[in-house]
Amino acid sequence: MANNEQATRKWKYGVNRWVILAIIVVSVFAAGMYPPMRPHIQLPAEYLTGVLFQFPGTGEDFRLTNSMVATLLADVLILGLAIFVIGPALRSGKQVFSGIVGVVEALLELIYNLTEGTAGKWAKTIFPWFATITLLVLVANWMELIPGVDSIGILDEHHIEHIDHSVNPHTDCAINPLFTVGETQVYSVGYAEGSQVAACAAGIVPFVRAAATDLNFTIALAIIAFLAIQIIGVRAQGLGYFEKFLNFRALFAKPGMGIIDFVVGIFEIVSEFSKIISFSFRLFGNIFAGMVLLFVIGTLIPVAAQTGVLLLEFAVGLIQALVFGMLTMIFMAQATQSHHAEEEGHH
Amino acid sequence: MEAAAAKLIGAGIAMIGAMGAGLGVGMAAFGGVQGIARNPDAASAIQTNMILGIVFTEAIAIYCLVVAMLILFVF
Numbered sequence: 001m002a003n004n005e006q007a008t009r010k011w012k013y014g015v016n017r018w019v020i021l022a023i024i025v026v027s028v029f030a031a032g033m034y035p036p037m038r039p040h041i042q043l044p045a046e047y048l049t050g051v052l053f054q055f056p057g058t059g060e061d062f063r064l065t066n067s068m069v070a071t072l073l074a075d076v077l078i079l080g081l082a083i084f085v086i087g088p089a090l091r092s093g094k095q096v097f098s099g100i101v102g103v104v105e106a107l108l109e110l111i112y113n114l115t116e117g118t119a120g121k122w123a124k125t126i127f128p129w130f131a132t133i134t135l136l137v138l139v140a141n142w143m144e145l146i147p148g149v150d151s152i153g154i155l156d157e158h159h160i161e162h163i164d165h166s167v168n169p170h171t172d173c174a175i176n177p178l179f180t181v182g183e184t185q186v187y188s189v190g191y192a193e194g195s196q197v198a199a200c201a202a203g204i205v206p207f208v209r210a211a212a213t214d215l216n217f218t219i220a221l222a223i224i225a226f227l228a229i230q231i232i233g234v235r236a237q238g239l240g241y242f243e244k245f246l247n248f249r250a251l252f253a254k255p256g257m258g259i260i261d262f263v264v265g266i267f268e269i270v271s272e273f274s275k276i277i278s279f280s281f282r283l284f285g286n287i288f289a290g291m292v293l294l295f296v297i298g299t300l301i302p303v304a305a306q307t308g309v310l311l312l313e314f315a316v317g318l319i320q321a322l323v324f325g326m327l328t329m330i331f332m333a334q335a336t337q338s339h340h341a342e343e344e345g346h347h
Numbered sequence: 348m349e350a351a352a353a354k355l356i357g358a359g360i361a362m363i364g365a366m367g368a369g370l371g372v373g374m375a376a377f378g379g380v381q382g383i384a385r386n387p388d389a390a391s392a393i394q395t396n397m398i399l400g401i402v403f404t405e406a407i408a409i410y411c412l413v414v415a416m417l418i419l420f421v422f
Contacts, residue, residue: 041420285412292416319398326399
């Protein structure tokens with residue numbers, strides 16, 4: 001039995017080796033014939049559509065951006081996974097899960113154990129936040145590893161003019177579209193000769209761009225996490241939670257030294273709001289840097305090197321998703337613990 | 348000086364801050380490995396806390412990176 005298993009594994013390994021070698025050889029020739037070019041790196045997300053509607057209250061224009069598409073795709077993926085894969089697997093009554101259900105189970109078990117270890121009896125309240133944030137950010141982060149994300153899209157005149165003012169998109173851009181759907185021509189960032197065509201090809205507005213490379217996504221998530229932390233603090237301690245920030249009790253109970261406690265509370269307010277900044281910029285910086293790294297390595301060393309960077313980004317995406325969720329969980333657990341009671345317990 | 352050159356120099360200077368984060372990450376890993384060497388049984392708990400500390404420290408380098416990228420791609 002063991003021998004047999006080993007034999008099959010060896011055989012599989014032998015075949016895979018040649019397949020990988022063939023892919024490497026093909027990619028060497030492909031990179032030589034069609035040298036890849038660097039897509040235009042831009043900080044704000046690109047608009048895919050015109051003004052769809054205006055917000056009723058403020059009159060601001062709403063336009064669909066490509067990072068919004070990525071967020072919606074991540075939502076759809078998670079919901080689809082939950083409804084069509086994990087739900088039936090749970091209802092099938094199996095004890096041991098395999099495949100993707102097993103992976104999700106392992107991840108959620110890790111998350112639940114971490115929550116229980118830190119938050120104790122509040123674990124059941126805090127766990128959904130931790131799990132939701134981690135799953136959403138994880139799927140959104142890993143999306144940038146898929147070929148085609150960041151590189152397939154439509155040509156936008158304003159975008160091209162923004163990159164190179166001397167290029168007229170109507171007359172100079174003679175690159176062939178990948179395919180055409182109705183009136184829309186879909187292009188891919190790819191081989192281009194001459195600087196004008198290069199500007200055209202780099203000016204492609206991708207359909208999908210990793211959600212966390214847009215600050216709006218990370219700041220929105222950070223504000224949601226921040227508000228949830230405050231709400232859980234109030235649920236656990238009532239209005240006494242705000243004593244952490246405005247410590248009037250210390251001011252009256254201990255005249256003199258109480259002022260120091262009060263000032264510490266003011267600093268707590270500052271540190272509470274700085275959480276939004278640190279949460280959002282950590283995720284944004286990591287994923288945006290990963291995107292730039294993928295672009296640059298892909299153009300500098302088109303063969304094999306990008307595999308290593310993809311592996312690195314795979315790990316970074318997982319770690320950042322876990323860290324975002326874990327920090328939310330830790331701050332929530334801290335918010336449930338009364339600072340005052342702890343002090344009394346010590347003395 | 349040309350604006351483009353000043354941009355590149357500015358982005359380079361902004362990344363000096365990564366030096367501190369590098370020192371910090373090294374110190375965290377140093378402490379973690381020493382702790383694991385002394386008490387291998389506590390390796391998993393030490394690892395979790397070490398990674399958490401490293402991530403906090405790394406955030407500083409990421410801020411530098413964000414500032415450098417803002418200089419390069421926004422202004």
